[in-house]
Amino acid sequence: MTKSVWGLLAGLATLLAVLVTAPSQQSDLWQFLGRFHPTLVHLPIGILVVALALELAGRYFGAKSVLGSVPMLLLLGAWSAIVAALAGTLLSNWGGYQPTTLMWHRIVGLVVVVLAVVAYALRRQPGPPNGLAWYPITAALLGVGLAVGGHLGGTLTHGEGYLTDNLAPPLRSLLGLPAKTNLGAVPTGNLDSAPAYQALIQPMLTQRCGNCHNPDRKSGGLSLTNLTDLLAGGRNGKVIVPGRSAESEVIRRIWLPPGHQDRMPPDRTIPIAEAELIKWWIDQGAPDELKLAEMERPTAVRRILDSYGLDDLATGVFTVKIAPADSAAIASAQRSGLRIAPIASNSAFLAVATSGPLTAASLDALKPMAAQVAWLDLAGTAADDSTVGRLTILRHLARLSLQNTRVTDRGLEGIKDLGYLEYLNLYGTQVTDDGLSALHQLKRLRSLFLWGTKVTAGGADSLRRVLPRLDVSLGLEAVSDSTTGR
Ligand code: HEC
Missing domain, CATH: 3.80.10.10 (Ribonuclease Inhibitor)
Incomplete structure (x- = not known):
């Protein structure tokens, strides 16, 4: 075997070593390096896709002259995949991701790295190398791996349905996706005449949780897009106890610290104001008919409504315009x-x-x-x-x-x-x-x-x-x- 293949194998061994030992690493430096993963990961994807495209062009479309550059691209692609996977490992140990998706993303990512190394090992000579029969299979699997791993990664960072969320409604129905509800988290309904649940609470649940909890995709057996489903609960039983937010699974999960595997939504934080309003509505007995004015509103709740411009107190600090803090x-x-x-x-x-x-x-x-x-x-x-x-x-x-x-x-x-x-x-x-x-x-x-x-x-x-x-x-x-x- 050539030096370059040995080099790749050494890189792969390092990656495996970090994979096995990294769960104990929590230092700031690791976290810092880990954050490069989302950027770095585009390198192997881009390079390997170009390598595979040139291979196809050379073999099937007569562009013979491009074939000579494929080994070099595979080598670069394999190395950048190793580096990106290393960073990804550090990032994932830091937590905060939906565990099942993360597990599959890691497995597929590792498979892609191995396939890239094997593809290079098989294809390092410009001429027809030994074991050429294996090469097309490896290359094809590599292509599939890149697509699947990339999609899972996108789902991790952007949540399920990130590819399809912005599809035009006719395309959505063509693909059998549920119609998109366009309600923002900030209530738009008329709070004077509509029940608070309908105008305030349900829009937030739909916006924050509806992607994964709807009648078509019931994650954990739970749909949250209407009151009947919400009261019916999920796989593990009831998720709200009217009048007692502290005993309600929905509240418990929303308030868990980032990184906890039960936390909802798994991959992001819902604004405290919204979490407070949902909690308040449950403590009020989870009423379906009561209007805002008919419910008790503690000072904290009034402040929140106020910050949405929904109460008569739009004053104070919330009138000050400030730039967002550095994330x-x-x-x-x-x-x-x-x-x-x-x-x-x-x-x-x-x-x-x-x-x-x-x-x-x-x-x-x-x-x-x-x-x-x-x-x-x-x-x-x-x-x-x-x-x-x-x-x-x-x-x-x-x-x-x-x-x-x-x-x-x-x-x-x-x-x-x-x-x-x-x-x-x-x-x-x-x-x-x-x-x-x-x-x-x-x-x-x-x-x-x-x-x-x-x-x-x-x-x-x-x-x-x-x-x-x-x-x-x-x-x-x-x-x-x-x-x-x-
Ligand atoms: C990105 C997808 C996603 C989003 C968004 C999401 N969930 Fe979940 N949820 C899941 C998955 C997957 C499960 C099943 C795994 C588990 O129990 O942790 C689940 C389970 C649950 C359960 C447990 C159900 C049971 O009976 O086991 C509750 C309660 C829950 N989610 C509440 C919420 C709430 C409230 C929101 C919005 C604030 C929300 N989820 C947003 C994916 C999501």
């Missing part, structure tokens, strides 16, 4: 233990919560998106006064949850300039009457939760005098405020 910075912050999602599908503002212990690194990771963070939930974390001191850079913060943290009066100094703050939850902290003076400048503050703090009724009253539109909840009223949506 690489978001991904890196997510890796540092934060859960980050757009507040609404059409908004650059972000909702941030912790998905693990709060660290200094996770706060640092927010710096590149300081202008975009509008909601921050640090409830129950190790956040203390110095943590809050570092939040001053989040100048568009509208909602801050600090309940059950170690924050004291000193910490409140850190938020006194957050002019867009509308909601502040200090439940179960050590805050006293003295600390409240730090809030005097927060003219937009509408809801303040002080239950379980050392603040007295007198202290709350003096704050109300400075901020007359502020709703201060000291005790049991805190409960009623969060459920009546005043």
